[in-house]
Amino acid sequence: MKNAESSAINVASETTNSGPIGKKKSTTPLLAAEVPIRPDRGTHRMKRGLAIFDIVLRIGALSSALAAAATMGTSGQTLPFFTQFFQFEASYDDLPTFQFFVIVMGIVAGYVVLSIPFSIVCIIRPHAAGPRLLLLILDSVALALSTAAAGAAAAVVALAHSGNSSTNWLAVCNQFGDFCQQASGAVVGSFAAVLLFLLLILFSALSLKNAH
Template sequence: MKSGGDSTTIDVEARSPSKGKGPVLAVHHVKEEKGGMKRGMAIIDLVLRIGAIVAALAAAATMGTSDQNLPFFTQFFQFEASYDDMPSFQFFLIAMSIVAGYLVLSLPFSIVSIVRPHASGPRLLLLILDLVALTLATSAAGAATSIVYLAHNGNASSNWLAICNQFGDFCRNVSGAVVASFVTVVTFMFLILLSALALRKHH
């Protein structure tokens, strides 16, 4: 602005239209990064659950079809080994079927965690139910393991004879079922760890 012969200059501070938005953009970027990490963990959770379903169903199906007959003198008089002759194997079949059913029902909640990675409710629910299912699967696997060990090695103190020399197919089936159940147990451990990490990142 000019006054008479003198000139007076007024400096006007130029304001950037983005001034003051830097921290907001940074926070938004951090939230997007955390959301992407949680979504990735939720995808891993879904894949692990599908794998656990396969392992649990394999354990239940293998145990449920474990049956072998041995002819003795004639084809009309036979020795039979079946899973339903032993309460531990019956409990194993029921428990692993329940675990497999729960895993199938948990898939929608896992998908919700992918769609809404910041939602802590579904993740917390899965964590609690996974702990219950892990306990059930571990008890079933442990009970079946003790019987499989006796079937392979016997126990002289209690006059329990090893039967795997005669019932080889039966022992292979029940042993495979036990291995599949422990795969399910290990998978549950990873699922619980993922849920705990995801919930921790909410805070």
Template structure:
């Protein structure tokens, strides 16, 4: 009889301990959830800032390349020595690619704001990471091809008898070189955005 009473009392104490621990466990889980939500919101805000920075860099690259032209002060009766970005198909592709990247970044900003308001929204984050990856490939192709042409403009290619033109067209070369630098900044930010989105999805 005494043994059964002891067992019942022990069971009652265990039940009371469990009931006492339940609110503490719920509070701990709520605290962890709140911290996770705060971290996700911080990542989303950083994502928004980086998108604005990438937009500025892409616009600068497109505008700088699109206005790159120079006319040499000496010319003959029949020839005028001029260099312009639209003389080279690679530079034309570069301007179009950077303009498309700028448009995409403008359209992606509202989705980034949604991720700030709703840190646990998975759909918006998944869409951004997929499109960001596509834009990384697109802008990298444009930046790399333009960089190759800028290298030839600065150094030429003696094997192919391609002369370096930057000794004559200094302003033109400075502009296209600056545009290429801005484009690689855009690429670097887009790569970081992909990594940031992957981290945000993993934290969910």
């Protein structure tokens, strides 16, 4: 009798765990397979292309800033007629605005040189947001400095070309034509650097968009 009871109990325990066709049901839930998320190839190529174009723009900004600083820093003219006691001479260091211009353009050019390694890192790792964000912030500072220097120098150059009859300021470019030509060229170069920094900021913002 004991053997019959034990066998009956075993059969009952097996039938409670069996399915409708006699197979044992699994109580373990199915886990979804984890698929690694890979960046889109199109996005990857776009970010790398922007990074390559970024370094090209930086080289252009460096050339513009250096040319502007060098042109303004070497600007000067001495008129052929002079007396025994004084001579007529114009130089960039006669005006604090032009001195500020040379200093700022030199600082901006130095910053661009230091930023090129970070731009190379962005080429190697296009989806790295840290270096790109740092460049975006520093480029904005460089843009502000360049715009301030270019605007101030442009105002002085315009005054030198046209003068101001209300304040009896003469148009000195009528006498110092070479000096004004050099100063005007330096201002044009500085505005070219401003435009390139605007493009750098724009491309940095596009690269940071949907960054992984």
